[in-house]
Amino acid sequence: MALVSADSRIAELLAELQRLLGHTQEERSRSEHNLINIQKTHERMQTENKISPYYRTKLRGLYTTAKADAEAECNHSDALCSILRKALDKIAEIKSLLEERRIAAKIAGIYSDAEPPRKTMRRGVLMTLLQQSAMTLPLWIGKPGDKRHTLSRRRVIPLPQWKANPETDPEALFQREQLVLALYPQTTCFYRALIHAPPQRPQDDYSVLFEDTSYADGYSPPLNVAQRYVVACKETKKK
Template sequence: MPLTAEVAAIQVQERLTSIQGLIHAIDNERRRNENNLNNLTRLQEKYGPDEKSNSAQHKLRSQYKTCMNDAIQEESLIRDALAKIQEIRNIRNERRIQARNAGNKETIRRGALMKMLQISAQTLPLFVSKPDEKTPPLVGAIPADSSYIAKPGDIVAALVKGLEDEDSWILAEIVSFNASQNKYEVDDIDETKDRHVLSKRRIVPLPLMRANPETDAHALFPKGTMVMALYPQTTCFYKAIINNLPETATADYELLFEDASYPEGYSPPLLVAQRYVIAFKHTKKSGNVSS
């Protein structure tokens, strides 16, 4: 059943109300946690590192356990709030897809499109693993499973035919997937009327979540890796080398793009968000930035 504007507005408002309540709950939990952390600090100062008595060890263990439980509760509230934010994103995306299917696709100026792509990358959900939790596909550099089917509205890298029959990787939006033909229908993100029908092997899903360098560094491309990345202020992917990894959850990769116009054969270091960096794919005439 189509999601009407009225129903969507009600659903978004319900989630905003929930988020407001969760923010208050997080703040209250954090205040309470600060008191317990202060109590732990006082116990540590009182007994010191050399205190071995059973009574002291029991009090310290008890306070450590209290602080750990506090942290677990605070984490749960934060994850609940982030889940509500993602639900709002999904509702708005569903409305946008419905408008497009109804022939109401808006025309976005290039400057606004570049800003939108930047914000989309910055606000991509952050995956923070729990102890012993395996990083799932489409987090950072972890690729999608071979059976994965991208959903309508998802942003992907698509290999299309360009001028002189040359293959080019572009940023595109999934319109539909035909399971019997194993083909996607996609729209060029930079051209409102440029639609392509492509086989599944010519589509690479982009990350759905960012990897946290502090907890999931293994989900980032290693330094020196050859990748494909969205060249800044364009909607095309080009060959590049990882020069430096993101050091924080909000930082970008530092890349060297293959570019024959420079004596070294590579561009100066450029920053590209995790969302727009994917594994390198060998393609017909897969050229560099200046080609």
Template sequence: MADNYLAQIQDRFRSIHSLVIDVADVHTKNGNGITAVTKIHEKARRDDKITVANKQKLKNLYATTISEAEGEEQLIRKALEKVYEIRSIKNDRRIQAKSSGNKETIRRGALMKALQTSAQTLPLWIGKPGEKPPPLCGSIAPDANYVSKFGDMVAALQRSPEGDENWILAEVVSYNGSTQKYEVDDIDEEQKERLALSKRRVTPLPLMRANPETDPDALYPKDTIVMALYPQTTCFYKAVVNVPPLFHNDEYEVLFEDSSYSEGFSPPLKVAQRYVIAIRDKKTIK
């Protein structure tokens, strides 16, 4: 099992290495084409005219440069796919170990760091020109019939023995289509009994990050009321977006509802895209 796992990872790394070399070669060629285009334009400005021969040369250079840029894009996308495959293989191995009863006890600090790393390395949506972000990218809602998969992170509405209800970070174990119920594990307390919850009480987390520079509509704007994972905890609470992400690696700045402050809200706190989701009214959830 371990040998197969390492072989799969090494195979992807070799593919990435090869693709990165190809990207560098194509990028150099494309740079030469752009330099040639620039020189013709500079000559045309100096002469205040452009010859018929240079017009044709420009057309050919533009066609070649565009083709090479598209080729470079495809190579980069293939490399990213290999990175995502490595992420998936590592997650599958963790899930298999968990299913076989090999539950590793994780200290609180290590768990918080792992959750942060998971959010930072969530795939970034990079669409083609005119392509819209898919469901579960940033703030884009899932399809109505969407079912979270085994191992997916979700927000689960848990009822305590005292009757209190809280949204907790959980991991999907299974889904029963007949009863429309999930089995989930509290991410913070794996040794506890699993929770059986109706689909209404489970909210999928984003599967991809949205890029604010290209897809700002896939992010919650300022003053949107959301649910967000409170820093250094595994619980979601009501919050207001104070500043949305401005760049692809930015987090949200949110204000958590908190009656202990005179303003009724906490000071601004940073929360990763993965852990900011649409607000759900507990009263309407059975």
């Protein structure tokens, strides 16, 4: 029954996600038709090599409409952000349900032909899956003035639930020379490190310097670590 219930909920979420994406496309294409008309009008003017009264009147009307569309788009920006947040929430819930379904099927001894029982994974395969998981971390879309919420970490250090966009929320990222715990490449262990350079784009990784006494300055050369696997470290930086 649990598997049937999960399948039903996933179907509902996919339908809701499709509806939300439809609204997103409507918001994005609101002024696209008018902009295409402006471009085509300019192309006709260049072909005919003249600016007739007809084209002046037509362009004046098209640009007036484009200005109104741009103002409307500004007014709809909050609504668009809200739609995107809801879509990301649906995607996260679908991923969680799929994982719960897989675990429930494994416990019950149920496997489909498309998903045979999992074998022990080689180290390289596991590292690849970890990196792929980091790449799928959803991007946080916040409103102006939004701040990052910090959970209590006395007993547990949670991994990030969102990927910060350096172009819109740089304050949500760790900064240069800040002490962190980072996942050492090709391992499943977190070690103390200093931020060498924060990401410059949403898809970029952190560049970090891991503490390593085998080097003269006590730190390794810069290594890349995904946002998902870089967390705060309470301890103070070594002097």
